[in-house]
Structure formats: C-alpha cells, structure tokens
Amino acid sequence: MSVTIKDIAKLAGVSHTTVSRALNDSPLINPETKERIKAIAGSMNYTPNYSARSLVLDRSYNLGLFFTTLHTGTSAGFLYEAIKGVNDVIKDEYNLIVRGIDDYKSFHKVNRKNFDGIIVMSQSESDQSFIEYASDKEIPLVVLNRPVESVQVMNFVPDDQSGAYTLTEYLVQQGHRHIAIIEGKQGFKSTQARRDGYREALHKHGITVPEAYYVSGNYDLESGHAAMSKLLELPDRPTAVFCCNDDMALGAVKAVTERGLSVPEDISVAGFDDHLFSAFMSPALTTVRRPIEELSRAGAEKLLKFIETKHSEKSVVLFHTELVIRDSVKSI
Amino acid sequence: MSVTIKDIAKLAGVSHTTVSRALNDSPLINPETKERIKAIAGSMNYTPNYSARSLVLDRSYNLGLFFTTLHTGTSAGFLYEAIKGVNDVIKDEYNLIVRGIDDYKSFHKVNRKNFDGIIVMSQSESDQSFIEYASDKEIPLVVLNRPVESVQVMNFVPDDQSGAYTLTEYLVQQGHRHIAIIEGKQGFKSTQARRDGYREALHKHGITVPEAYYVSGNYDLESGHAAMSKLLELPDRPTAVFCCNDDMALGAVKAVTERGLSVPEDISVAGFDDHLFSAFMSPALTTVRRPIEELSRAGAEKLLKFIETKHSEKSVVLFHTELVIRDSVKSI
DNA sequence: AACAGCATTGTTAACGTGTGCATTTCTATG
DNA sequence: CATAGAAATGCACACGTTAACAATGCTGTT
Incomplete structure (x- = not known):
C-alpha cells in the first residue's frame, strides 16, 4: 500500500x-x-494518487499527440521532430500519449475526461472526422501541419505551397524548363499544396510541361525510386525533378545512379522537408526546410496556455518555409 | 456533464x-x-470514467515507453521503429506514454498507480538508476536493447556483438586487412558491444590495426563525417571502415565523396542498424539489420502478458542480427 | 466585557466506479 | 405445502482527493 x-x-x-x-x-x-x-x-x-485527483478535479493530465497514421506516409524524421518539439515544452506533470488515429476502432475513449488537450499532427483529410469529433466534444485542440476549414480550431501549418513555389522558381532560374514532379501520397493535403506551388511557378514563367511529368508517389523511398525510373524512360526526359519530400528524393537519386547516370550532371533533383540526412546525401540535397519541430513546440505551448487560461483565438497561423540550396541542382 | x-x-x-x-x-x-x-x-x-475506474481498481491503463534520451543519440529511425512496434500490439484500452528518461527532474510520478507497465528502450547505463527505481517499485518492467545485470528484469536485446563480428569477418573475407572503426556514443552499451565484435573478428584472423583506426563518434551524421575526415588524413589510410551505425555511415560517405573519392572504389564503408534509407543511399549500404521493431513488439507482448498473468521468467533474450550485403564494400 | 472579524483548522460530502454482503424472487424437491 | 437452494438484484461502503461550509480561537475595538 x-x-x-x-x-x-x-x-x-x-x-x-x-x-x-x-x-x-x-x-x-x-x-x-x-x-x-x-x-x-x-x-x-x-x-x-493522480486517479483520485483526476476524478474530483475532472482533469486527466493527459495530452494526446495524434498522427493521421503511424503505418505509412509518416516518415521517421517527421515523427521524431514532432515528438521532440512537443516533449520539450510540456511540463513534468503531463503525460504525453502518442497514437495513430487510424489505430482507433472507435473514438470512444477520446473525451474530455481522458485528455486535457489534444494535438493532431494532421497529414490528410482522412482524419477530418476525428478532428470534428474532438472539436464537438470540446476538447482543447490544436491541429498542426494541415489547414482545416470545416471547424474553428487553433491551427498551425507550414506554408507548403509557397515553399514549392520558391523551389520551382529556383529551378527555373537555374535554366530548367523541363521540370517534372514526383507527387506525394494521394489525399494528403500537403500533396496538393506542393503541386499547387509547383504549378503556380510554372504558370508564372509561362512554362508548360507534358502530362507525363506528373508522376504519383506516396512519400516513401520505394515510390520515389519507382517514379524516377518512369521519368527516365521518357523520350523527352526532364532536366530537373521536384520530389515532394526528401525520402522520395533519396529513392529518386538511387534510380538515377543505378542507370549509370549522375545527379546533378545528368539530371537535377530537389526535395522537400529538409530531413536530417538530406545534407549528407551525395550529392547534398537541395530542398525546402519545413519547421516541424518549431511548429510542434509552438502548438504545444499554445495548447497549454489554452488549457490554463481557457481562451485563445482560433485561427490559421502559417509557418515560413525556407529554400535550402545545396548541390543536387545544376545550373544549365 | x-x-x-x-x-x-x-x-x-x-x-x-x-x-x-x-x-x-x-x-x-x-x-x-x-x-x-x-x-x-x-x-x-x-x-x-477511467479515473474513477482506476481509483477503485488500482490500475491506470497507462503503459510507458521510455527512451534514455530524446535529445541526442536517439536516431529518428530508432524512435520510429520502437513506437511502431509497441503501438502495434497494445490494445485499445491502453494509453501509450512516450518520454525521455532524462526529461524527468524526479521519478516521483513514475509509480504503480500511474503505470501498469513500463518499457524501457535503454541505450546507455545512465538510465540504470531509473531501471532500478522502477524495479524497486515493482512496476511491471521490460528493458529492451541493452542487457542489464544488476536487477532481474525481462530483457530483450539485439546481439550487437555477434552482428559486428559477422560484419567485420565479412570485410576480412573481402580481402580487407586495414579496417578502421568509427565508434558510437561513449557510454552507450551498444558502442561497447560493437567494438567488441569488431575486435574479436580482427583477433580471430590475426589482424592488428593501429590505434588511429579507432575513431570516436556519437551516432549522429556530423560525427560520422568528422570521423571519416580524420581517417582520410592518415598516411596509411584504411581500405574499409566499419561505422557503428548507418547515420554515421552516411556522414562518412559524404566525407569521402567531398574529397573526390568514391565508395566503394577508393574505400569501403559498412554501417550498422539497416535504417530505412540505407538501401537507397548511393552506393546502397552494406550493414547489419537490427530488428528493433520486432524487439519492441515482442517486448510489448511480453509486458502485457505479464500484467495479465502476473508471472514470467525474467531473463535475457538475444535477438538475432543479420548481415545485409549491398554495394558499399568492395572485394580486393 | 461584548463582539466583529480574521486566521486557521475540521466536518462532511462529492467525484464515478466496483464489490462484499444482504435481500428478494423464483424453482425444484421432498 | 414447506423449504432449501439457486438466480438475480440492491445496499452500502470503499478508493484518495478536493472544496464548500462550519467551527474554533484569537485580536482588537467599542
């Protein structure tokens, strides 16, 4: 006892x-x-005894960090940075509970009693129902990474579209006109935002590319490899390829070197995310930095403040993305 | 209400x-x-209401997954695989709480009331006191990744030493005699086990290497880069380098290519862990697979069973590591 | 001396659930 | 028909904590 x-x-x-x-x-x-x-x-x-205290105070001291899924589409680096960011700011008295939303058979156990607050690291609209559920139950809620319109929540997102725009424009400035894109996982909001930024930049500079320059991927290494293989088979091979994340860029580079070609001499490659390993690839990857850790930290801080003070403006805050120029893009 | x-x-x-x-x-x-x-x-x-239920049943429905640290030395892939493995097997009714041991100012909140069970993903002896604390409080406990002797616990560890031995022997079989090692973070048990395996293989084949072939690292990319840079300056440059994890191997390869040299033509490189990206590096990395996800899954299953049945043998179980041969080692 | 008012402590109930024991109802047996 | 015994349900309390309200003692003011 x-x-x-x-x-x-x-x-x-x-x-x-x-x-x-x-x-x-x-x-x-x-x-x-x-x-x-x-x-x-x-x-x-x-x-x-926290159970007793929770019972009478109606607080659980639990904070949830929920990902759309933990199985596919969530890269290791993404998970890592998110957990690190959140973990850094929460106080000793809180428990950080990590879960994939698609792991729940029912949301039954997710309620005010069990969670003082929830951070959703949202990657796709497939978790829309979860967000609405939590919002409906009036659980303090902050959604990161994906803009959500249907309900009013605290919402922090990286400006993917502007990042993709800047990157694509950079490719154009380096003289590229035949620029292909390897897209992210279908249904993910980020996939669309990055494609939009890419398109916007091409349009702005009056460039049109063939249908075949849009190749689908799903954010993992293998899909980048497969997509690049397709591109290399094309009669009018692109001179530069924008991979919608760094993992796929790594797979893409692999596909290039396998054919005895090299990056960036024969073909330029750019990524998105700026993962830890990206600076250490050969060649070092030109990419766009997405401040996931900062975003998570800011989100957690906001959530805690909300839990304490009970009020806060619910609006979308854009986090700046940043072009990181390294060695994988050649000027032609 | x-x-x-x-x-x-x-x-x-x-x-x-x-x-x-x-x-x-x-x-x-x-x-x-x-x-x-x-x-x-x-x-x-x-x-x-889980708080009420917890109070009367004396169970929290919380499971802890504790890492030695979340700040340095824990690679993203490691965290990812561990969480995935554990998350896959725990039932809906449990909360998975993720924490770095070094985040706790005091272990006060860690007790039987707050945790039905704890999984420690131990990377260094620095968490020895935590393990003893938990064991002392009689919290159901399984320790993964590092063998712990001082107390009796359920203990699942990968056989790092044998993995390092096999890998080093493979290098020897490929004709290498000048084999250097880039070591892991000082104080980590894995660092020592891998060094021991390396030494054992060299000794078995009657090979001696200069002191300078032992270079220290700390498991991150930069340290691998720095360490390899040192090795390349040596008058009697090694023909092969065993990097104690894949992250450092990536950094090392970078250092090689920066000097206009190439892997494996000018120098062979091998890693340890078999991270997701390792197959996609250029060249694809020869390494040792360490089954972290399986280990975590097995650990979580064991823990759950123990919580239910209340008894189990407390002993060390070794998990097999496996040599993965790819393209970063040349036969000479 | 009486009393207002403050500082400090105690009494009691409440939070929502589970369980030992008592109670009621039903069924079968002689 | 009486009764033993089983089946089904209810009563009352416990778990450890907090908080509204009551009670006590003390100080200073009139």
Whole structure:
C-alpha cells in the first residue's frame, strides 16, 4: 500500500484536509504547519494518487499527440521532430500519449475526461472526422501541419505551397524548363499544396510541361525510386525533378545512379522537408526546410496556455518555409 | 456533464450496481437485463470514467515507453521503429506514454498507480538508476536493447556483438586487412558491444590495426563525417571502415565523396542498424539489420502478458542480427 | 466585557466506479 | 405445502482527493 494524505494527517495530528491544502500551497494554512506537513510528506515518500485527483478535479493530465497514421506516409524524421518539439515544452506533470488515429476502432475513449488537450499532427483529410469529433466534444485542440476549414480550431501549418513555389522558381532560374514532379501520397493535403506551388511557378514563367511529368508517389523511398525510373524512360526526359519530400528524393537519386547516370550532371533533383540526412546525401540535397519541430513546440505551448487560461483565438497561423540550396541542382 | 452508470441505472430502472455488472459482462446478471442495459448505454453514448475506474481498481491503463534520451543519440529511425512496434500490439484500452528518461527532474510520478507497465528502450547505463527505481517499485518492467545485470528484469536485446563480428569477418573475407572503426556514443552499451565484435573478428584472423583506426563518434551524421575526415588524413589510410551505425555511415560517405573519392572504389564503408534509407543511399549500404521493431513488439507482448498473468521468467533474450550485403564494400 | 472579524483548522460530502454482503424472487424437491 | 437452494438484484461502503461550509480561537475595538 502506498502512503496517502490520511496517513500523513495521522502522523501530523491534523485532518487530511489540512494536509491536502498544505501540499497544494493553499494560503489558508499556517506557514509553519505547512512546512511541517511538507517535511513529513517528503520523509514518507508521498506521491499523490493522480486517479483520485483526476476524478474530483475532472482533469486527466493527459495530452494526446495524434498522427493521421503511424503505418505509412509518416516518415521517421517527421515523427521524431514532432515528438521532440512537443516533449520539450510540456511540463513534468503531463503525460504525453502518442497514437495513430487510424489505430482507433472507435473514438470512444477520446473525451474530455481522458485528455486535457489534444494535438493532431494532421497529414490528410482522412482524419477530418476525428478532428470534428474532438472539436464537438470540446476538447482543447490544436491541429498542426494541415489547414482545416470545416471547424474553428487553433491551427498551425507550414506554408507548403509557397515553399514549392520558391523551389520551382529556383529551378527555373537555374535554366530548367523541363521540370517534372514526383507527387506525394494521394489525399494528403500537403500533396496538393506542393503541386499547387509547383504549378503556380510554372504558370508564372509561362512554362508548360507534358502530362507525363506528373508522376504519383506516396512519400516513401520505394515510390520515389519507382517514379524516377518512369521519368527516365521518357523520350523527352526532364532536366530537373521536384520530389515532394526528401525520402522520395533519396529513392529518386538511387534510380538515377543505378542507370549509370549522375545527379546533378545528368539530371537535377530537389526535395522537400529538409530531413536530417538530406545534407549528407551525395550529392547534398537541395530542398525546402519545413519547421516541424518549431511548429510542434509552438502548438504545444499554445495548447497549454489554452488549457490554463481557457481562451485563445482560433485561427490559421502559417509557418515560413525556407529554400535550402545545396548541390543536387545544376545550373544549365 | 457526461453520462454515468447512475444515469443509465435511472433510465433502466435498476441500481447502478447492476449496470456496472452488466457492462462488465458479469455472469451474475440476467442475460436479458444485460442486453437491455447495454443497449441503453449505447444509445446514451456512455463512456466509462477511467479515473474513477482506476481509483477503485488500482490500475491506470497507462503503459510507458521510455527512451534514455530524446535529445541526442536517439536516431529518428530508432524512435520510429520502437513506437511502431509497441503501438502495434497494445490494445485499445491502453494509453501509450512516450518520454525521455532524462526529461524527468524526479521519478516521483513514475509509480504503480500511474503505470501498469513500463518499457524501457535503454541505450546507455545512465538510465540504470531509473531501471532500478522502477524495479524497486515493482512496476511491471521490460528493458529492451541493452542487457542489464544488476536487477532481474525481462530483457530483450539485439546481439550487437555477434552482428559486428559477422560484419567485420565479412570485410576480412573481402580481402580487407586495414579496417578502421568509427565508434558510437561513449557510454552507450551498444558502442561497447560493437567494438567488441569488431575486435574479436580482427583477433580471430590475426589482424592488428593501429590505434588511429579507432575513431570516436556519437551516432549522429556530423560525427560520422568528422570521423571519416580524420581517417582520410592518415598516411596509411584504411581500405574499409566499419561505422557503428548507418547515420554515421552516411556522414562518412559524404566525407569521402567531398574529397573526390568514391565508395566503394577508393574505400569501403559498412554501417550498422539497416535504417530505412540505407538501401537507397548511393552506393546502397552494406550493414547489419537490427530488428528493433520486432524487439519492441515482442517486448510489448511480453509486458502485457505479464500484467495479465502476473508471472514470467525474467531473463535475457538475444535477438538475432543479420548481415545485409549491398554495394558499399568492395572485394580486393 | 461584548463582539466583529480574521486566521486557521475540521466536518462532511462529492467525484464515478466496483464489490462484499444482504435481500428478494423464483424453482425444484421432498 | 414447506423449504432449501439457486438466480438475480440492491445496499452500502470503499478508493484518495478536493472544496464548500462550519467551527474554533484569537485580536482588537467599542
């Protein structure tokens, strides 16, 4: 049996209420008594029972960090940065619960009682129902990474479209006119935003590309490899390829070198995300930095503040993306 | 206010006890009443209050997945595979709580009341005190990845030493005699095991290498880059380099190509871990597969079984590592 | 001296659930 | 028909904590 406030009360010769107040630093308690009780609690190695506290206070001390899925489409680096960002700012008293939304058979267990707040790292509209569910249950909620329109939430997203635009424009500035794109996973919002940025830049510079320059992928290494293989078979091979994330860029580079060609001499390759390994690929990858860790940190801070103060403006905040120029794009 | 069993009881015209029993499938309850109550509960959208249940049952439904640290030395792929493995097997009713041990100022909140069980993904002896603490508090505990001797726990570890041995022997078989090693983070158990395997293989084949062939790293990309740079400056440059993980191997390859040299023509490189990206590097990396996901899955299963049945043998189980031959090592 | 008012502590109930024991109802048996 | 025994349900309390309200003692003011 572990020690409770009643045990402490007995030893201190006071009521358990007094103990509770003392340990919670209530101003009602005589400073001397308070110190005495705290000392006793310390020496007895007391730790509060969070279940009991939760029951009466109606707080769980649980924070949820939910990903659209943990199975496919979520890269290791993405998960890593998100967890790191959130973990850095939450206080000792909170539990960080990590879960894939598609792991839930029913959302039953997700409610105000079980979660003080939820961070959704949303990658696709497939989690829309989850977001609406949480919003409907009035669980403090912040959605990261994907703009959500249907409900009002705190919403932090990287400006993918502008990033893709800047990158594509850079390719144009380097003299490329035959620019292909290897797209992300179908249904993911980021897939669309990046394609839009790419298109916008091409259009702005009056460039048109054949249908065959749009190749689909799903954000993983293999799909990048397969997509690039297709592109290399084309009669009018592109001179540059925009891969919608770094993982696919890595796979794409592999496909190029396998054929005895090289990047960027024979074909230029650019990525998106700026993963940890991207600077260390050969050649170092030109890409767009997406500040996932900062975003997660900001999201967690906002959520905590909301839980405490109970109010906050619910609006979309765009996070700046940044072109990172390295060695995988040649000027022609 | 959310609906409780008392609300259901009122509507069903029974006592809350009966409702509780019905929802828990107690054999005491008349099957018809049971169905009726379940129907009502469903229609009222009832969800149990876990805090209340925890309080009386003395179970938290929380499982902890603790890493030595989340800041440095834990690669993204490692975190990813571990979470995926554990997440795959735990049931819907459990919460998976992810934390870095070094994030705790005190272990106060870690106790039987708050955690039904704990999985420690241990990377260094620095978390020894945590493991002993948890073991002392009699929290169901399984330690993965690092053998722990001081206390009896369920312990699953990859056979790093044998993996390093096999890999090094392979290098020897390919004709290499000048084999260097880029070591992992100081203090990590894996660092030592891999070095030992390397040494054992060299010794077995009667090979001695200069002191300078031992270069320290810390498991991250930059350190691999720096270490390889040092090696390349040596007058008697090695013909092959064993990097103690894939991240460092990537950094090392980068250092080679930067100097206008190439892998494996000018120097062979091998890694350890078999990360997702390793097959897609150029050249594809020869490495050792360490089954982190399987290990995590097995660990989680074992832990759950222990929580249910309350007994289990506490011993070290070695998980097989496997040599993965690709293109980064040349036969000379 | 009486009393207002403050500081400090205690009494009691509440949060939602599970369970030992008592109670009621029903069935079968002699 | 009486009754033993099984089946089904209810009563009351427990889990550990917080908080509204009550109670006590003390100080200073009139």
